[in-house]
Structures are given as C-alpha cells and as structure tokens.
Amino acid sequence: LLRIVAILLIIGCHFAQYGGFTFPPESITLNRLWQQLLFLGGQKGNDMFILISGYFLVSSQKVKPIKVLRIVSELVFYTVLISALASISGLQDFSVISILRTSGFHKTSGFNWWFVRAYIVLYLIHPYLNMFLSRLSQGEYKQFLKAVFILWGLIPMLTRFPFAGSMLVDFVCVYSVGAYIRLWGEKLSGGKIYILYGILFVLAEWLLLLLLDIAGLRYAVFADIEIHICGMMMPLTFLSALCFFLGFKELEVPYNRIINAIAGAS
Numbered sequence: 384l385l386r387i388v389a390i391l392l393i394i395g396c397h398f399a400q401y402g403g404f405t406f407p408p409e410s411i412t413l414n415r416l417w418q419q420l421l422f423l424g425g426q427k428g429n430d431m432f433i434l435i436s437g438y439f440l441v442s443s444q445k446v447k448p449i450k451v452l453r454i455v456s457e458l459v460f461y462t463v464l465i466s467a468l469a470s471i472s473g474l475q476d477f478s479v480i481s482i483l484r485t486s487g488f489h490k491t492s493g494f495n496w497w498f499v500r501a502y503i504v505l506y507l508i509h510p511y512l513n514m515f516l517s518r519l520s521q522g523e524y525k526q527f528l529k530a531v532f533i534l535w536g537l538i539p540m541l542t543r544f545p546f547a548g549s550m551l552v553d554f555v556c557v558y559s560v561g562a563y564i565r566l567w568g569e570k571l572s573g574g575k576i577y578i579l580y581g582i583l584f585v586l587a588e589w590l591l592l593l594l595l596d597i598a599g600l601r602y603a604v605f606a607d608i609e610i611h612i613c614g615m616m617m618p619l620t621f622l623s624a625l626c627f628f629l630g631f632k633e634l635e636v637p638y639n640r641i642i643n644a645i646a647g648a649s
Contacts, residue, residue, distance in 0.1 A: 384642055385631040386435065389428035390649035396425025411596050419592050423585060426615045429498065430624035433554050433615075436505070437561020438628075441517070444510045451503055458499060501550040505558060516559060521567045528563065531556045536616040553615045560625065564632075578630030584623035588612075591619065 399421035406415040469475050505512075519527060535556055591612065613620055636642070 384634070384636055384646070385431055385628065386646040386649045387642065388627070388631075389431035392424030392428035392431075395421040396423070396428070400425070409600060411593070411600075415596070416589075416593065419596075420589055423588055423592075423613055423620070426613055426617075426620050427585075427624040427627070430557055430615055430621055431628055433502075433505075433557040434561040434564075434624065434628045436502075436509075437558035437563075438565045438632075440506075440509050440558075441513050441562035441565050444513065446507055446510060451506065454499060454503065458496060497550055501554050504551055505554045509558070512555065512558065513562070516562050517566065524563055524567060528559060531559065532616065532618075532621075536618055536621065539614070540612065540617050550615075556616060557621070561628070564629070574633045575630050577626045577633070581623045581626030581630060584619050584626060588619040588623065 399418045404414075404418050406412065406418070466475075470478070516524070535552060595612075615621065
C-alpha cells in the first residue's frame, strides 16, 4: 500500500515540476503554494521506495539478474511506446532518434533514468552492503547513521553544497536506515501515530517553503532554493518519509490482490 502512495507522490511531483506552471517570484498565491505542496512529494516517494528495499533486501545475499532485466525491459517498452505515440500524434517529430532521446537514451550519457540507474547499482551491490551492515553492533550502526546524515543531510542543507555525494550515495544512506529498522528496530513500533508525525513534518516543510517565498520577495537568493531543501537526504523530507514508512509498517492490512497488483506495477 505504501508503494502506491509513494508512486502517486512522485507523479504529483512530476506534474508540479514539469506541468508548465510558472509563478512570478514577486507574488505568493494559493496556486503556487498548492504546486509547491505537490512538489514536496517526489523525494518523499523516492525515500519510501528505498526504505522498503532496505527493509526487505537486508536479509538477501543473492542478486537475481532476471530482476534487473525485467526492470530495464519494462522501462524500454513503455517509454518507447509512449514516445512513439507522442510522435504519431504530432507532439514531437517522428524519427528513431527523437523516440530514443525522449525515451531516456542519450548519445553521451547512455540512458537518463537516474532513479533506475542508481537503483540497479544499489541492487547489484546490496549483498556486500548487507555484509557490512549485519556485522555492526547496534551502537556502531547508530554512530554510522549519525555520521551519514551529518555528512549528506545536515551539512548540505546548511551550506547548499553536496558533501562529495551522488544519488547512489543517497540511496545507500536511505537503504541503511531501512535495513536498521529490520535488524534493530523492534523498539520503533509506535503504531499509526507515526503517520501523524509524518504529516506534521510535511506541514513544517511546506511552512518553510512559504517562509522562503516571503524572504524571496526581498532577497533574490531565497527565490530558487526550494529544490535544494527538498532532496532525499534533507532532514524534513527524509523524516516525513521515515515516519510514513514506520506508520504503514504497523498497519494491519489484510491480503488484497488488487493492492498487490497496483503496487507491483509501480
């Protein structure tokens, strides 16, 4: 069920970011605030997917090549199909080059699916990552996570500069938290109250964006900062996703074939 929520958040973020909405920086409107709220969901959804992966994959010691092949083949099929339909309908020029380009392929960088590229590498190395994480004592694990979020969460938020990081580094950090919950998180069971905490963190992040909008009316440096403060490892973004994960983990949802089918398609 959380996978469905996560993918809807990501779709909402893409709609807000790439839907062609433009708002003048000198005005703050309800439409602009609504667009920003939708935008906040994208990295939360990404965090949720990787938390789920860490929680379930930490007990795995084997890579299944068929899983990688399936992910890539599904992406190629649907993106080429959608791109071809866009070409046929006149939304773009009809050519093999344009189909490949808008389907994610690029002549210099390979394919541009940043999430899938990072996730596949994470999946390929997860058995070795699990060996490291499973050998840590609980105290060592906590110190490791503290260091991780100071270096790749707190410092980048305060300085606006990444600390020698990449999306793969963010994935490993979030994966490690999901794995910790599976290995040592029996005391983290707080029930559905975590979902309320997650909502409060979202509202706090939304309020922060509003304050930055207001500051941006006077100081231009604050006008384009929202993407920076909403990254996967940014404290409010990650904490809200983590709380939703912990809350959904405690939900007693019976087996439902429809939910599993939709979640599998995400």
